[in-house]
Amino acid sequence: MSKLKVLVTDKIDPEGLAPLRAHAGIELVYQVAPKPEELEKLLKGVGAWLVRSETKITADWVTKAPDLRLIGRAGVGVDNIDLPAATRRGIAVVNAPAANTLAAAEHAVALMLALARHIPKADASTQAGKWERGKFMGVELHGKTLGVVGLGRIGREVAKRAASFGMKLVGFDPFVTDAQAREIGIEPMSFLDVLAKSDFVTLHVPGGEKTNGMVNAAALAKAKKGVRIINCARGELIDDAALAEALKSGQVGGAALDVFHAEPLPADSPLRGLPNTILTPTWAPPRPRPRAASRPSSRPRSSISTTRASRRTR
Ligand SMILES: NC(=O)c1ccc[n+]([C@@H]2O[C@H](COP(=O)([O-])OP(=O)(O)OC[C@H]3O[C@@H](n4cnc5c(N)ncnc54)[C@H](O)[C@@H]3O)[C@@H](O)[C@H]2O)c1
Numbered sequence: 019m020s021k022l023k024v025l026v027t028d029k030i031d032p033e034g035l036a037p038l039r040a041h042a043g044i045e046l047v048y049q050v051a052p053k054p055e056e057l058e059k060l061l062k063g064v065g066a067w068l069v070r071s072e073t074k075i076t077a078d079w080v081t082k083a084p085d086l087r088l089i090g091r092a093g094v095g096v097d098n099i100d101l102p103a104a105t106r107r108g109i110a111v112v113n114a115p116a117a118n119t120l121a122a123a124e125h126a127v128a129l130m131l132a133l134a135r136h137i138p139k140a141d142a143s144t145q146a147g148k149w150e151r152g153k154f155m156g157v158e159l160h161g162k163t164l165g166v167v168g169l170g171r172i173g174r175e176v177a178k179r180a181a182s183f184g185m186k187l188v189g190f191d192p193f194v195t196d197a198q199a200r201e202i203g204i205e206p207m208s209f210l211d212v213l214a215k216s217d218f219v220t221l222h223v224p225g226g227e228k229t230n231g232m233v234n235a236a237a238l239a240k241a242k243k244g245v246r247i248i249n250c251a252r253g254e255l256i257d258d259a260a261l262a263e264a265l266k267s268g269q270v271g272g273a274a275l276d277v278f279h280a281e282p283l284p285a286d287s288p289l290r291g292l293p294n295t296i297l298t299p300t301w302a303p304p305r306p307r308p309r310a311a312s313r314p315s316s317r318p319r320s321s322i323s324t325t326r327a328s329r330r331t332r
Contacts, residue, residue, distance in 0.1 A: 021045040023063045023085075027052060028070035030092060038068075058082055071095060077103035093118055097225070116171055123175030125301055126220050126250045129274035130180070132296055133218070133246045134159055157217075160184035165216030166204060167232075168223035168251065169194045176220055177204055188212050191223075213241035218248065225252035235260035244271035246294075253278035262288040265295060276300055 024038055026048045038046045051072065052060055061067075061079070066088040069075065075089060080103040089099055091113040104111050132138060140154035164180045166173045169191035177187050181203055189204040190212045199206035209232065213219060219241070223229045233247065234257040247270060249256055258279065264270040272294035278287070281300050289295060 022065045023047060024066045024068060025049070025060055025064045026068045027057070027060075027073045028068075028092070029072075030068065030070070034092065061086070066090060068092060069098065071098050073098065075099045075104070080104055080107055080109065088112065119171040119175060121301070122172045122250055123179065125276060125298070126172070126176045126222070126248050127179045129248045129250065129276065129296060129298070130159070130164075130218055130220065130246070133248065133272045133274045133294070136294075138296055159218075162186070162217040163188060163215055165189065165212035165219040167191075167209060167212060167219060167221045169199055169202070169204060170222060172250070173220070173222035174202055176222065177202060185218075188215055210237065210240045213237055213245065216242060216245060218246045220248040221251045221255050223251055223255065225254045230254040231257050233257060233261065235263070238264040238269060241269065243269060246270070246272040246274070248274045250276040253281070258288055262292055265292045272296075274298075 021043055023045045024047065026035065026038075026046065027050060029050050030048070035046065035048060038044050047060055047064075049056070049060055057079070061083040063085055064083050065085050067075065067083065067086060068090040070092050075098065077100045080086065080100060086107070086109050089104060089109055089111045091099065091111070094113060094115045094117070096111060096113050099111055101111060135156040136154040140150075143150050143153070159180070160183060163186040164177070166177050166180075166187060166189040169177070169189050173189070173191070177189070181187060187204045188207055188211070189199055190207060190209045191199065194206070196206045207215070221233070223232075229252070232255055233249075238260055241264075247256075247261070253275075256275075261270060261273060265273060273289075273292075274296040275289065276298045277300055278289070280287075283289065283297065283299070289297065
């Protein structure tokens with residue numbers, strides 16, 4: 019019996035690759051970020067292609083892989099894969115939507131704390147030999163209101179953690195009923211009301227027509243003055259120029275961003291060098307994360323959802 023050739027072109031934790039290596043029926047080809055001419059050769063005879071978010075599987079690549087039957091995405095988003103092209107060829111595309119939930123939620127909470135306590139600035143000052151005790155007092159989270167936009171997997175985990183800090187929770191998600199939101203301790207309201215009432219707002223919605231640019235100049239103008247915004251979801255949700263203006267004017271008191279329109283973040287991005295802004299380099303790819311990396315190969319039936327059922331992002 020001929021072996022199934024599995025090609026992996028993004029960095030995957032060794033723990034995630036181990037079951038593929040150990041499988042007698044699989045020939046594993048692990049080549050991170052191959053050049054186009056190299057990739058074309060590698061694709062010959064490939065039955066399954068496993069990626070994270072770095073590899074872009076375009077329609078062109080799909081046609082260059084005649085034996086391809088399965089594309090696996092270690093993580094949530096499938097926007098690096100041309101789904102219509104894969105569907106036309108009858109190639110199944112599978113992802114691992116819950117693999118990063120806790121890490122993403124913890125990162126959002128870490129950013130919220132860092133924003134509240136000015137931790138990056140306090141560290142930089144102390145590392146530079148200063149001792150500026152009074153300068154970075156910040157605010158307590160206890161008693162503050164957190165607005166959670168998107169009450170899915172990550173939004174709910176963030177909410178749970180924020181509740182343990184004694185924060186009040188409000189939220190917006192048009193696909194979650196008011197009763198469901200209240201059940202998880204979140205007062206449901208419109209997006210603009212969330213902005214108007216919240217001291218901190220954390221975004222956990224997918225990108226798309228309805229959500230791209232939802233944090234724009236008009237929305238920010240309705241926000242509570244000094245609101246702090248955390249975005250670990252999609253860069254496209256925020257109008258960068260509007261946010262930059264609002265940060266400069268003080269309408270927005272701080273922003274902690276892990277995702278951007280263009281990644282890596284361009285050197286001349288208007289988001290760099292702004293007051294009270296924390297930028298992290300999208301912690302997900304390319305660093306290996308055992309959870310995300312191991313699930314698609316080790317638990318294919320129970321933990322992978324088909325992308326046709328839900329086109330989640332990242
Ligand atoms: N920074 C990272 O590395 C990282 C890691 C994992 C996930 N993410 C991103 O985090 C986001 C949330 O992920 P998740 O796993 O919680 O997804 P999820 O699908 O579980 O939750 C998304 C929620 O958004 C809601 N939603 C959809 N459209 C909306 C709209 N127009 N307005 C308000 N709510 C809307 C949905 O009803 C759902 O409850 C996604 O954008 C994902 O790409 C980022």
